[in-house]
Each structure stands twice: as C-alpha cells, then as structure tokens.
Amino acid sequence: MQTFEFEVNDFKATVIIPDNPNGKWIWKTEFFFAFDQAERSLLDMGYTRVYYQINDMYGSKRAVKLMANFHDVLLKKFPMLDSKPYLFGFSRGGLYAFNYALTYPKRVNKIYLDAPVLNLKSWPKNGSNEQKQFIKEYNIVDLDAFCDSPIDHLDEFFTYNIPTFIVAGDSDEIVPFSENGQIMIDKATKLKQDVKYILKKGCGHHPHSLKYVTPIVDFIIK
Secondary structure, three states: OEEEEEEEOOEEEEEEEOOOOOOOEEEEOOOOOOOOHHHHHHHHOOOEEEEEOOOOOOOOHHHHHHHHHHHHHHHHHOOOOOOOOEEEEEOOHHHHHHHHHHHOHHHOOEEEEEOOOOOOOOOOOOOOHHHHHHHHHHOOOOHHHOOOOHHHHHHHHHOOOOOEEEEEEOOOOOOOHHHOHHHHHHHHHHOOOOEEEEEEOOOOOOOOOOOOOHHHHHHHHO
16 A cells, blocks of 8 residues: 655645555545545445545535646646546535536536535535635635535536445434435435435434445445
C-alpha cells in the first residue's frame, strides 16, 4: 500500500493505492478516515481511496469546480485509475457528492450517501457557525427563498440514472432523515427509480456506516 499526499489549487489531496490496484477508486468527499470500514474492505479488494480536502464549502458551485479540476489532475497523475469514481458522501459530504454528480453525471459511477445532508434548510442549524459559513459560501441574501439544495434538483438528478445507495438512521437528531434522505427516497419511488437504502432503526446521526458492511461493498462491486 502506498499513500500520496499533494496539493491541487492549494488544497490537500490524499490518495491511498493498494498493493493490488484494480483501477477503480472510492472518492470520499468528507471525513476521510471516519467510519471507513467499507472503504478499508474495498482497499483490500484493490480499490484506491481518494480524498480532496475542501472543507466548509458545503457542496457549493465553487466546490464542484474545484472537484472537477482535481478529478482531471488526479487522472493525469495516476493514469491507471478509471475515469469514473464511486462517490462516498457522509453527512455534509453528501452535498459535495450529490452536486458533483448532478453537474458531471457522466463522470460518476455510483453514489453511496450515508446520513447525508440533502436539504440546506434542515442542516446547518439556525444561527450556527456552519450556517453562517454556508450563507457566505452560497452568497445568500434571503435564506427563506433559497432553493438550491439537492432536494430541489431531484427530478434532474434522476434523469441521469446514477446508481444510488442511502444508509441513514431513522432517529437522526442532527440531519433529520425525514427532511433529507427520506425526501430523496420518496421522489425515487414516485419516479420509479431504483434507489437502494437501509434505514437503521433507533439510530441517530452516529455511528455512520453499518456494523457489517457487506451491503455497501456489494453495492459497489456488483
């Protein structure tokens, strides 16, 4: 296993290449080493792990442009990698994963969303530092009129038929499932889209992932 650390546009990138690389790669958009049981299993199977540290941008248009440029740089630096990553979006990382796939659907293989933020009126909490950062990043004048969350773009997203898997707790007190993942699942059902999901009974925002990660790994490899 080899780990490479470098910068792209002044932001740190980390790439972990297994001993038996198969060209496929997992791009985790936030919290690289948190609850990473599935990523470690996939690394053992030959999947490269990738992280680009653009914190506190909340999946904004600026963030998506930076991600696209990083994607290009990564493929030039590591030409053995496939062109399409598997995006892993944990919590606020769901904003980055969804918005990147929405903007560049032909550059994404599959998406795994774990307790994802998909509704920026649901999270960040009113008056929090995160909300102040988000408002500044998105240049929002009237928050009540804001309509640029992932849940506002589900009709378009589902036209791209990107395989999607959601894992979330039904008692999430930080990113309420009913205001985030549930909306995406309901829209998929209405549009007859096949979004796979596992709802963890009695589970809050943490712990992320699953105790036994086989369903996540199977979603990626099958």
